[in-house]
Amino acid sequence: MEIxxxxxxxGPNYWxxxxxxxxxxxxxxxxxxxxxxxxxxxxxxxxxxxxKPSLYHLKAYxxxxxxxxxxxxxxxxxxxxxxxxxxxxxxxxxLVAKVIFSYTIERAGIYAGRTxxxxxxxxxxxxxxxxxxxxxxxxxxHERDSISPEVQVIVYDAIKRGIPVTQLDRDTxxxxxxxxxxxxxxxxxxxFPTDPLPARIxxxxxxxxxxxxxxxxxxxxxxxxxxxxxxxxxxxxxxIQDELVDVGDCSGPQSARVVLKNPDINFxxxxxxxxxxxxxxxxxxxxxxSVVTNISRDHLGMxxxxxxxxxxxxxxxxxxxTFPTGCAVLNAxxxxxxxxxxxxxxxxxxxxxxxxxxxxxxxxxxxxxxxTVENGHFVLYKNREKIPLIKVKDVPLTFEGKSDCMTQNILxxxxxxxxxxxxxxxxxxxxxxxxxxxxxxxxxxxxxxxxGFTVLVDYAHNEAGYQELKKYADQxxxxxxxxxxxxxxxxxxxxxxxxxxxAAAIFDEIIIRHDRDLNEDTKEKMTSLLLQGIRxxxxxxPVQVISNEFEAIKxxxxxxxxxxxxxxxxxxxxxxIAYLSEYPSTSVHLEAPQFSHRRGVF
Numbered sequence: 001m002e003i004x005x006x007x008x009x010x011g012p013n014y015w016x017x018x019x020x021x022x023x024x025x026x027x028x029x030x031x032x033x034x035x036x037x038x039x040x041x042x043x044x045x046x047x048x049x050x051x052k053p054s055l056y057h058l059k060a061y062x063x064x065x066x067x068x069x070x071x072x073x074x075x076x077x078x079x080x081x082x083x084x085x086x087x088x089x090x091x092x093x094x095l096v097a098k099v100i101f102s103y104t105i106e107r108a109g110i111y112a113g114r115t116x117x118x119x120x121x122x123x124x125x126x127x128x129x130x131x132x133x134x135x136x137x138x139x140x141x142h143e144r145d146s147i148s149p150e151v152q153v154i155v156y157d158a159i160k161r162g163i164p165v166t167q168l169d170r171d172t173x174x175x176x177x178x179x180x181x182x183x184x185x186x187x188x189x190x191x192f193p194t195d196p197l198p199a200r201i202x203x204x205x206x207x208x209x210x211x212x213x214x215x216x217x218x219x220x221x222x223x224x225x226x227x228x229x230x231x232x233x234x235x236x237x238x239x240i241q242d243e244l245v246d247v248g249d250c251s252g253p254q255s256a257r258v259v260l261k262n263p264d265i266n267f268x269x270x271x272x273x274x275x276x277x278x279x280x281x282x283x284x285x286x287x288x289x290s291v292v293t294n295i296s297r298d299h300l301g302m303x304x305x306x307x308x309x310x311x312x313x314x315x316x317x318x319x320x321x322t323f324p325t326g327c328a329v330l331n332a333x334x335x336x337x338x339x340x341x342x343x344x345x346x347x348x349x350x351x352x353x354x355x356x357x358x359x360x361x362x363x364x365x366x367x368x369x370x371x372t373v374e375n376g377h378f379v380l381y382k383n384r385e386k387i388p389l390i391k392v393k394d395v396p397l398t399f400e401g402k403s404d405c406m407t408q409n410i411l412x413x414x415x416x417x418x419x420x421x422x423x424x425x426x427x428x429x430x431x432x433x434x435x436x437x438x439x440x441x442x443x444x445x446x447x448x449x450x451x452g453f454t455v456l457v458d459y460a461h462n463e464a465g466y467q468e469l470k471k472y473a474d475q476x477x478x479x480x481x482x483x484x485x486x487x488x489x490x491x492x493x494x495x496x497x498x499x500x501x502x503a504a505a506i507f508d509e510i511i512i513r514h515d516r517d518l519n520e521d522t523k524e525k526m527t528s529l530l531l532q533g534i535r536x537x538x539x540x541x542p543v544q545v546i547s548n549e550f551e552a553i554k555x556x557x558x559x560x561x562x563x564x565x566x567x568x569x570x571x572x573x574x575x576x577i578a579y580l581s582e583y584p585s586t587s588v589h590l591e592a593p594q595f596s597h598r599r600g601v602f
Contacts, residue, residue: 004026
C-alpha cells in the first residue's frame, strides 16, 4: 500500500466538527491487501505484538487499514502524545480508501501516518522494522514542538487582543519552555497560526454552491452601514475595511485567520468554499451566523466527493459550527440545505423565493425568523409579524427584478442583518447603494454599456449558474446574444456536456475560450465536450474556438451587430474589466478599483 495524499485538518471539518486535529491519509491498496481475511490480520497482530505488546489491538478490526489507523494512534501514545480517534472510510474507487486519525502535534501526526504504513508494509512483506527508532523520532518531535499550557494561554490571549505573537516578550514566551528555546520559533510561529481561532468578534460564515461571494459582500456592506469595521474573505480576495489586501481565491481557512487576527476589525464575514473545508477544515471554531445559499452539482469527482449528497455534507460543516445562541440561515427552496436543520442546535432562519411554500409558511407561522418576496417586496417575518422592507425593483442588485439569483442572494443577507440587530433603515439605504459593479460585485453580473451593444461579465461556471443566466437572458431584448464561454478543468465530463447544452439554449452565437494554464490536450477535451453538448441542443449554431479570452472579446466586439448582448465568462475578472476599459463606454460602472492587483496578462 502507499499514501497518495496527506491532508491535515486544523479546524471543524468534513470528518468531525469537534475533533479539529486530524490527519487524513488517502491510501492506494493492492488487491491482495484489500482481500486480507481475519486469519491474516491475526497473524499481522501477532507480529505487531512481538514488536510492542501495546500494538496488539486487532481482534475487532476488519481490514489492513484498521491496523494502519491503530498503529498511527498507538505510536503517538508511545511517544507521550495522547490520541484516540480513528476512522477508515471507503471511496468510489475500490482500491482507494481514507485513514483518518487524531494527532496532538502536526508534524508528529504526519510522521506517525507515514510510519504506520511503512510498518504494516514491512510486516506484510516479512521485512524487519525498527519501531524503536520511529518512536524515538516521535519523542524528539514531541519535545521540540510541545508548548506548555501556560504559554498556550499567553498566546491565545494575545491573538484575542490582536497582538502578533512575534511581538510578545521573549522572556514571557519562554516561560514553561525550559531549555527548549528553539520552540519559540517552531512552536509559536508554526503551530499556533494554523489552529482555528476563538471568536472575539461577530463572525458570519457563508457557504453554498452559487451566490456565496455576492451574499458575503452584501452582508459586509450591511455591517459597514451599521458602523462596524469589517474584514471579509471571498473567492476574489481578502478585504480589510474595503481595502483589498490580498487577491485571488481566499475562501479557505488560512485567509479566514488573516481576517480574524487583524486588530483593526470588529466584524468578520467569511466565505467558506468546499476546497478549504476538505483541505484543512475551517479557520475558526464557531460562528455567530452561518449561511447556506444552495447546493447543486459542482466539483463532483474531486477529493472523493462524488455525489451531491456528499457535497451537501461538506457544506453542512459550516452551519454545524454555529454557536447555540447563534443562527443558521438556510434556503428553504433547496431540499439538501433545508435538511441541514435537523442536525443543528442553534436557531434556524429560512429564506424562500416562494412565499407560499408549505415549509416556509409552517416555519414563519411558528414565529420563526424568515425572509421572502411577496407582492414585489422583500419581506421579513419574526414572531408571526410581517415586515415589508423595500420593493424588489428599487434594489439595483436585482436588475429591476429580472435577476432571480441576485434577488435570492439578498434574502439571507437580510436575515443575517436582522438577526444581528442591524437597523432596518440602514439596510434599506445599503441595498439602494449596493450597485452591481466591479466595485461591489466583481465578476458577478457586471453589465457595461457600449455604443450600440452591451457586455455582461460574469463568473458563471457551472450548470446552476448557467440556468440562472438563462432566466436573465430570456428577459433581454437583443438583436444577437453572443456567449464567450469556457469550462473549468476540474469538472466531470457530464457537467461539461451539460454546460454546452445550456449555452446553446441561451446564445445565438458562441465562442469557446480556455483558461490560460491548461495544456493542449485538456483544451481539446474541453472543447470537444462543450461542442458535444451544444450540438445536442442546436446542430447548426455558429461556434468559434478562440483560446485566448481577450482575443475572443476583441473578435466579438469587432463583428458586433447593433443591439447585441455579449456575455463574457471571465477567468480573472480584474483582467477582463481592465481589458474592456480600453473600449469607449457609456457605462458608469466600468471603472474597477485596485487594478494594480490584476495579473496583467492580456
